[in-house]
Amino acid sequence: MLEIKVTDIKQYIYCRRIIYFTYCMPLEVAKTYKMKYGKEKHDRTEELEKRRTLQRYGLESGEKRCSVWLESKKLGLKGKLDLLVIKGNEYVPIELKYSTRKPGLHHKYQLTAYVRLLEYKYKTSIRKGLIHLIPSKDTFEIKMTSNLRKKVREVMENIRKIAVTERMPDVVRERGKCKDCEYRNFCGDI
Template sequence: MKLRVSDIKQYIYCPRVIYYQYVLPVDRKITRKMEYGRQEHLELDRLEKRRKLRRYRLTEGKRCFHTHLYSSRLDLEGKLDMHIITDKGLFPVEFKHTGRKISLNHKYQVAAYAMLLEDNYNTTVRFGFVYLNLRNEIIPVEITPGMRQYVRQILTKINWIVKEEVLPEAPRRKNCCTDCEFRKFCGDVG
C-alpha cells in the first residue's frame, strides 16, 4: 500500500488519524488552522524565492519547490515544500506555520523526505530544515540512521493498522485532541 509522508507526521501526532483516514474514512472537517496554514504556504513560497540561502547556512544552490517524490522501495510518496540542491548535497525543507518550537512529528517528516530524496537522487542526505515561519526561524535537522529506522518502523505500524483494521489507543497527551479534525469520532477522548 502506498503511503504518504504526511501519514508519518500524523501517526506521530496521533495514530488514530491513520485509522480514520484509511480504515474508517470519515468526512474531514477542514479546520481554520488548516486553511490558514495552506494560505501561509503560498505566501512563504513567494517570499522564499527572493531570499538568500545564507539563512540555511549555505552559500549557493538551487531551490526546487513542491517536488513530488516517490520511493518504490519504501512504497512512500510525498510533495516536499522545497529542497535545495548544492555541491554539498541535498537538503529537504518543510515550512511550518507555527509559533511553537519544532515538534517531533516535524523532524520525522523531514527525515522521511530525506529518504525519498535519497532514493530519487541516489545519494545520502545528512541534513534537512524545518522553517517555522511565525518564529522566522530555520531549524537544522540531522538525519541519523536511527531516524531512518524509526521511519521504517512507523511505515510498518501504519500498514498493520490498515491491514488489521485496528483502532489504536488514544494518545496519552490529550492536548493534541483539541484541534484534531477527527475529535468528534473518538468517544473515549474528552
C-alpha cells in the same frame, strides 16, 4: 505494499487514530481554523520563496526547487517536499512549518522520510535537513542519524499494520491535541 504519504508519518506521531480514519474509515472532515490558517500562511510563504535568498537557511548558494514531488514504489512512500536546495552533489531538504514551537519529533520524522525519498531518487546519502519556522524565521538543522532513519521505518511498518488490521489505536495521552482535531467527533471516547 501499501503506499503511504510522508504526512502520514507526521500524523502517526501526533495521533495514530488519524491513520486509522485515513485508511480504514475514509471520512469527509472539515478542516479546522488552525489548519486553514496554517495552510494559508504556508502557501503564501511558498509563493514568496521563489524570490528569496538562501541566507535565511544558513546556506550561501545552490539551486532552489519548490514543491518537489517525490515518490518511490519500492519504499511505498510519496509526498511533496516544500523546498529542495541542490549544490553540486549535496541535497538539502527544507520543510516549512507554521509553528511557534521548536520542531517536534513528528516534524523530524517527516523530514527524515523526505530524506529517504531523496536518497532513493538521487542515489546519494544525505546527512542533514532543515526545518524552517515561518513566524519566527528560525531554521533548525536536523542531523539524519541512523536512529531517526530506523524509527521512520518502524513508523511506516506500524502505519501499514493499522491499515491492514483495521484496529483503532488507543486515544492519545495528551488530550489537548483532541481539542482542535478534525476527527474529534468520530473518536467516540474523548
